Amino acid sequence: MSINIADSIRNYELGIGNDNDANLIPNSSFHIPNCNKPELLAPAGNFEKLQAALIYGADAVYFGGKNFSLRAYGDNFTHEEILQAVEFTHGLGKKIYAAVNVFAHNTDLDALTDYLKFLDAAQVDAVLVSDLGVLSLAKETNLKIHVSTQANVTNFQAAKFFQALGASRIVLARELTREEILDIKQNCSAELEIFIHGAMCISYSGRCWLSKFLTGRDANRGACTHSCRWKYNLVEETRAGEFFPVGEDERGSYVMNSKDLCLLPCLDKVIESGVASLKIEGRMKSVNYVAGVVKVYRAAIDSYFDGDFKIRDEWLDELNKIAHRPYTTGFFLDDGNPTEIYSTSKPARSSEFLGIVCDFDASTMTATIEQRGKFEINQRVEFFQPREKTFSQTITSMHDADGSEILSAPHAQQIVKISVVKPVEIWSLMRS
Numbered sequence: 001m002s003i004n005i006a007d008s009i010r011n012y013e014l015g016i017g018n019d020n021d022a023n024l025i026p027n028s029s030f031h032i033p034n035c036n037k038p039e040l041l042a043p044a045g046n047f048e049k050l051q052a053a054l055i056y057g058a059d060a061v062y063f064g065g066k067n068f069s070l071r072a073y074g075d076n077f078t079h080e081e082i083l084q085a086v087e088f089t090h091g092l093g094k095k096i097y098a099a100v101n102v103f104a105h106n107t108d109l110d111a112l113t114d115y116l117k118f119l120d121a122a123q124v125d126a127v128l129v130s131d132l133g134v135l136s137l138a139k140e141t142n143l144k145i146h147v148s149t150q151a152n153v154t155n156f157q158a159a160k161f162f163q164a165l166g167a168s169r170i171v172l173a174r175e176l177t178r179e180e181i182l183d184i185k186q187n188c189s190a191e192l193e194i195f196i197h198g199a200m201c202i203s204y205s206g207r208c209w210l211s212k213f214l215t216g217r218d219a220n221r222g223a224c225t226h227s228c229r230w231k232y233n234l235v236e237e238t239r240a241g242e243f244f245p246v247g248e249d250e251r252g253s254y255v256m257n258s259k260d261l262c263l264l265p266c267l268d269k270v271i272e273s274g275v276a277s278l279k280i281e282g283r284m285k286s287v288n289y290v291a292g293v294v295k296v297y298r299a300a301i302d303s304y305f306d307g308d309f310k311i312r313d314e315w316l317d318e319l320n321k322i323a324h325r326p327y328t329t330g331f332f333l334d335d336g337n338p339t340e341i342y343s344t345s346k347p348a349r350s351s352e353f354l355g356i357v358c359d360f361d362a363s364t365m366t367a368t369i370e371q372r373g374k375f376e377i378n379q380r381v382e383f384f385q386p387r388e389k390t391f392s393q394t395i396t397s398m399h400d401a402d403g404s405e406i407l408s409a410p411h412a413q414q415i416v417k418i419s420v421v422k423p424v425e426i427w428s429l430m431r432s
């Protein structure tokens with residue numbers, strides 16, 4: 001038996017077998033004076049991550065096609081998948097944006113023209129561009145234009161200039177303080193979008209030549225090798241193989257290794273800055289990352305507009321469970337705290353993603369899991385749910401898709417049925 005997760009989710013969204021679905025799309029009608037509820041915008045590295053982002057509470061998603069977005073090594077979307085993604089997203093009343101933020105070369109232009117026409121016909125809600133040539137081509141379509149952070153907009157004059165060129169939204173550079181963002185907001189009527197969570201470049205996004213210089217892979221064409229996070233030593237040219245440390249301690253030196261951005265601790269100030277959209281970085285990250293980060297920020301934004309905002313331990317626990325480097329508030333608070341990590345470039349995490357719940361039978365209290373990581377009988381696991389609270393249990397019985405009893409689930413995407421101690425929502429993530 002094989003279970004199609006997309007169909008499961010679609011049924012779920014349409015309310016088949018679930019009484020609570022009216023609550024899925026957050027109530028956005030409540031406003032506090034002078035402060036509109038911002039959009040929560042999440043990365044969609046592939047169709048599964050797009051589903052996770054929307055089901056766990058994002059208002060909008062952004063994706064890249066097979067070409068012309070700055071994630072050349074991500075899964076990215078075929079034309080057919082883009083059509084499917086637009087239908088799915090619009091079916092939930094949410095928005096979908098296409099990243100077309102490469103710096104184009106002459107040889108790209110014909111294919112870019114065709115691609116933009118396709119996105120227009122597919123009815124994506126906007127395209128993210130950074131190259132002025134791409135912006136001019138997008139203007140020949142009906143597409144809304146968002147200026148990508150790759151364009152490095154750091155002042156209101158630049159924002160107004162892009163607005164005059166036809167952009168309806170500006171994604172500001174990450175390197176801005178709160179005061180600078182407020183100043184741009186006061187002086188430019190275009191929508192503003194800022195990053196609130198995820199990995200950062202050590203250079204201004206889009207102005208880095210490190211990867212291209214060291215490996216030939218161009219960050220400005222979506223092929224960054226993250227060379228800034230490598231471990232560096234000094235070599236004298238006649239002493240090949242002798243590495244001289246340039247760091248402060250025995251673990252080496254990661255002089256260009258940035259922490260990950262996390263604006264949760266100051267989300268109230270972020271919201272009060274009046275920006276229209278709050279963006280999560282991570283098209284290359286896992287479905288577990290997307291679901292976890294989106295659920296936390298969804299809850300935090302909603303709690304602010306419910307008049308009940310305070311940082312909750314469960315949010316911090318969740319952000320610490322997913323793979324991440326030490327967190328920083330970056331430039332937003334302008335508090336002088338270091339944004340680099342000198343000890344290691346490896347991200348840490350405290351939970352393993354084991355599978356997705358694609359069906360639940362309340363009569364037998366059985367969850368059907370599509371496997372993503374190895375798990376076995378007697379293992380302690382937790383279920384991270386789109387809306388309900390996380391719960392833990394021990395796996396006491398496991399059966400394969402044919403109903404045969406099994407002791408472990410070692411095969412990729414194997415369908416496994418396990419007994420659960422509580423009702424579990426479809427699209428819950430099972431984790432260790």
Ligand code: SF4
Binds near residue numbers: 224
């Ligand atoms: S090498 Fe580092 S700083 Fe440069 S583009 Fe890649 S991630 Fe950004």
